[in-house]
Amino acid sequence: MQEFSIHKLFNYPQKTQSLLRMLKGEMDTDYPISVEFSLTNECNFGCIWCSDALLRKNHRGSMRREVIYSTISDLAKGGTKGIVLEGGGEPVLHPLFKETIQFIKKNQMAAGLITNGSIFDYKEYVQDFEWIRVSLDVSNEEQMDSLKRKNYFSIVMKNIEDIGVACAQSNQTILGISYIVTNKNTEGLEEMVVRLKNLNASYIQIKPVVDHKELSLPEEKYDFLYLKKYETEDFKVYLEPLKENILENNNNLPCVAHSLSTVIAANGHVYLCGRLNADPLWPPIGNVNDESFYDIWNGPKRREQMLQMLNVEECKKRCPSCRMTKFNLALDHIRSNQLNLKKIHTKTPNFI
Numbered sequence: 001m002q003e004f005s006i007h008k009l010f011n012y013p014q015k016t017q018s019l020l021r022m023l024k025g026e027m028d029t030d031y032p033i034s035v036e037f038s039l040t041n042e043c044n045f046g047c048i049w050c051s052d053a054l055l056r057k058n059h060r061g062s063m064r065r066e067v068i069y070s071t072i073s074d075l076a077k078g079g080t081k082g083i084v085l086e087g088g089g090e091p092v093l094h095p096l097f098k099e100t101i102q103f104i105k106k107n108q109m110a111a112g113l114i115t116n117g118s119i120f121d122y123k124e125y126v127q128d129f130e131w132i133r134v135s136l137d138v139s140n141e142e143q144m145d146s147l148k149r150k151n152y153f154s155i156v157m158k159n160i161e162d163i164g165v166a167c168a169q170s171n172q173t174i175l176g177i178s179y180i181v182t183n184k185n186t187e188g189l190e191e192m193v194v195r196l197k198n199l200n201a202s203y204i205q206i207k208p209v210v211d212h213k214e215l216s217l218p219e220e221k222y223d224f225l226y227l228k229k230y231e232t233e234d235f236k237v238y239l240e241p242l243k244e245n246i247l248e249n250n251n252n253l254p255c256v257a258h259s260l261s262t263v264i265a266a267n268g269h270v271y272l273c274g275r276l277n278a279d280p281l282w283p284p285i286g287n288v289n290d291e292s293f294y295d296i297w298n299g300p301k302r303r304e305q306m307l308q309m310l311n312v313e314e315c316k317k318r319c320p321s322c323r324m325t326k327f328n329l330a331l332d333h334i335r336s337n338q339l340n341l342k343k344i345h346t347k348t349p350n351f352i
Contacts, residue, residue, distance in 0.1 A: 003203060006330040020256075022256040023331075033082070033350070034260075034351040034352050035083050035264060039088070040089045041055065041059055041061060041062070042062065043116075044116075044118060046148065047149070048148075048149070049147075049212045051210065063267075068103070070292070071288045076107035081351070085100065087114070088265060088266045098122055101122070101125045102125075110350035111128060112348070115134055126163065133176040133205075134156070134175070136160070136177050139187065139188030139192040147182070157195075160175075160199055167202075174202045177196050179204055180209050181207070181224075181242075183216065183217050186217070204227075224239055248319065250324075255324065255328055257328045261324075264288060268287040268288045268290070269287050270296050275324075285301040
């Protein structure tokens with residue numbers, strides 16, 4: 001089972017071929033496989049590494065009901081498979097959070113949730129998610145107080161336990177844990193892995209901190225292979241992001257993988273790339289408050305930025321470390337006939 005594998009791309013041969021044609025300058029009009037959907041920019045935490053802090057500062061507020069409904073309907077008609085409710089801010093804080101879950105289900109799309117775990121009042125909706133991922137990132141109260149600026153540690157751990165029980169009861173929803181490692185939160189990590197394994201979590205994903213070099217671990221400290229000994233058939237420890245997510249400059253390749261997903265911010269802005277949304281040289285390609293997602297996705301601003309991303313020199317100058325780089329590498333290998341297009345088994349097939 002591969003929940004974070006580049007090979008998930010091979011489950012979408014039509015999209016893969018469309019991406020390969022993009023390398024020749026042809027517009028990919030197929031909708032993204034999954035969309036990162038920010039309901040709100042409000043957050044009750046203050047994580048010191050937050051990559052959305054500037055976005056949240058410049059664009060306060062939450063998405064309106066009519067925009068939520070029209071955009072989800074548009075995405076469903078266009079063939080998007082999954083919607084991730086995430087930040088901006090903490091999605092559970094949005095007053096229409098539960099209503100949005102039901103509307104995604106009504107439109108026969110899969111839903112995923114990225115949450116800080118501080119609120120769990122949606123037990124009856126757990127079965128409507130394909131997966132729920134809690135951004136934990138700490139192993140004790142002191143770390144949460146200093147790194148996330150809220151001492152909700154006991155609350156979050158109790159909520160993880162309760163979400164785990166609800167996921168087990170649903171027998172279909174996956175509970176995952178995300179852990180951004182820094183030079184301030186490795187103490188107690190092993191004990192936390194054991195604890196999460198016993199709380200019905202399906203996996204923990206260990207990720208590097210980005211955009212904050214002062215918090216990065218020395219390279220020799222990135223050896224967490226010892227955590228693999230706690231893996232079982234039902235609990236996985238994903239370490240691949242520690243290498244894949246730190247590649248910068250898109251590994252000196254043109255970027256077409258941005259078309260696999262896109263970001264719709266709480267203020268309606270649509271960004272071609274979620275890693276460049278704070279770069280003034282990469283403005284939003286449109287706003288769903290003003291026009292449909294269809295018109296934005298097929299519009300001139302997206303075409304212009306798509307062509308920019310095909311310029312390797314532009315990627316070298318602009319691209320920070322990015323999870324999409326691994327997909328660009330995979331597509332480059334496919335083009336060179338070095339990878340076999342073989343479907344894989346996954347419990348989260350509707351998300352990249």
